[in-house]
């Protein structure tokens with residue numbers, strides 16, 4: 001019996017849940033009444049409204065990825081310099097929320113950010129004026145960063161804690177103080193972790209619709225919301241399919257770019273996904 | 275403290291969770307000296323280097339560099355470079371950038387960096403490997419990059435932790451000569467770690483023999499080889515016959531039932547001692563020409579010489595000689611007075627520690643005298 005037999009369930013799964021739906025999407029994007037058509041593509045490209053939402057999605061995904069990196073790198077760095085046992089306990093605090101359903105976590109933020117929510121109660125009890133948090137871009141960013149931060153911290157932490165201490169000692173030995181050692185040795189060696197962190201945050205962030213739906217409302221609708229609206233609410237399957245394909249192409253491009261960056265780094269090992 | 279003492283360790287002890295990796299080390303290293311730390315695996319050689327480089331803080335005691343106490347000075351402020359036992363090369367940089375790392379930090383000009391890196395790579399036989407990544411090099415090549423990376427900085431002191439261990443015999447010999455030549459030409463102080471006694475004896479000005487965190491003997495290679503201070507040193511350096519004996523009086527030692535003339539003095543009358551006889555210092559002579567007789571029981575050809583075991587009734591003696599003698603032959607063995615080295619027996623623990631401490635101090639003084647002559 002050939003070993004490849006064991007791959008059969010996986011292949012069946014792939015065909016049923018990935019290939020067939022993709023074909024279905026392609027079909028509804030380009031075929032109308034049994035004829036090939038580019039009408040949906042034209043609609044998707046020409047409407048400034050769709051393009052604005054796409055732009056906003058990209059900007060929000062970029063900003064939240066950057067914020068995750070800005071917060072996540074120092075956290076990962078501090079964790080990696082701790083004793084293994086302490087680091088294990090502390091990293092539980094980041095992993096624990098991930099065991100809770102993503103939607104529940106997002107709903108919880110609604111309770112915090114609502115007009116009569118926890119945050120405003122806290123503010124008024126401290127004598128500050130109430131603020132409006134729900135349905136703002138800031139709130140969407142906050143919740144996105146909250147949800148995806150662990151996906152930034154973990155790969156960076158993994159790579160950092162694998163860096164051999166002797167590299168750091170060698171840098172000190174050659175005259176580098178701690179800051180120079182960080183920028184000349186630690187940071188470059190952790191690039192694979194950064195790249196996979198960015199990939200793991202950027203892609204879900206650009207495709208999300210739950211966060212923007214629950215926290216951003218109509219004000220901060222993202223591309224994912226648009227697709228969902230077209231397909232589910234307004235029933236224009238063709239247009240929705242084209243929008244999905246555009247998003248998919250965007251994701252593939254970003255994966256490709258990340259992969260290139262990693263190859264240029266000249267370092268094939270590391271905590272990357274690909 | 276004398277001015278030519280570049281490095282000085284005073285009462286240095288290093289404990290790892292109660293275990294002493296270094297036990298009350300007193301040692302100075304002179305400017306421009308080639309000093310070798312020699313000892314079996316786990317005796318504390320690397321620990322000693324790490325304390326000099328500043329990666330490890332001594333539990334007790336002080337470290338002086340250039341007469342200044344440096345216990346709290348971080349490694350990057352010490353003019354000391356290290357060739358690490360595990361190389362510790364930067365995997366994100368190519369060979370050139372690895373070697374240039376220290377120079378770039380010192381803001382040396384681009385042209386100058388280029389020149390110095392190229393000449394040092396030529397020296398270690400790695401010309402043309404500048405653009406290679408570290409993981410594309412063999413173990414021996416990596417080791418040579420590590421040497422180049424440290425040496426290119428013109429350090430005051432170069433610490434080398436078994437820097438040639440991954441090289442084949444020929445390359446190792448070449449690199450030994452090369453390192454020695456560079457050390458003499460540039461006048462860098464080398465602190466060299468090895469467990470290869472031959473390497474230690476051929477390269478060093480001073481050899482420090484260590485065991486279990488303690489210095490056993492400090493001296494020139496000749497001292498160490500010809501006048502081992504105790505049984506450990508005698509066994510560790512070269513091959514030895516070590517026999518229980520009794521010092522009858524000055525210049526007269528008895529072992530295995532006979533008395534022999536020797537060159538040693540300063541023992542109590544009838545003090546029990548260890549007698550060391552180097553296999554190459556004794557000679558096999560025709561039966562009857564010397565008092566000690568025996569039967570040849572084993573002959574092994576070693577390349578240059580034969581290793582011959584002579585059974586002399588009560589004990590076996592190892593003899594190295596270039597003359598072949600067949601097994602079973604009855605012979606005499608000639609042991610001349612200067613072939614016999616008499617050593618004090620180690621006492622009970624506390625006592626022997628005290629003795630070793632005084633021996634260390636003596637050894638230090640003797641080392642100094644030897645150098646001054």
Ligand SMILES: Nc1ncnc2c1ncn2[C@@H]1O[C@H](COP(=O)(O)OP(=O)(O)OP(=O)(O)O)[C@@H](O)[C@H]1O
Nearest residue numbers: 290295313314315316317318319320321322359469
């Ligand atoms: N970081 C550490 N933590 C605990 N024990 C250590 C540490 N470093 C060294 N030791 C112990 O100290 C002793 C001396 O180690 P060291 O590395 O100095 O030996 P060495 O002489 O360099 O041996 P080798 O020739 O095998 O390299 C050993 O028993 C070792 O287990």
Ligand SMILES: [Mg+2]
Nearest residue numbers: 319320359435
């Ligand atoms: Mg070692």
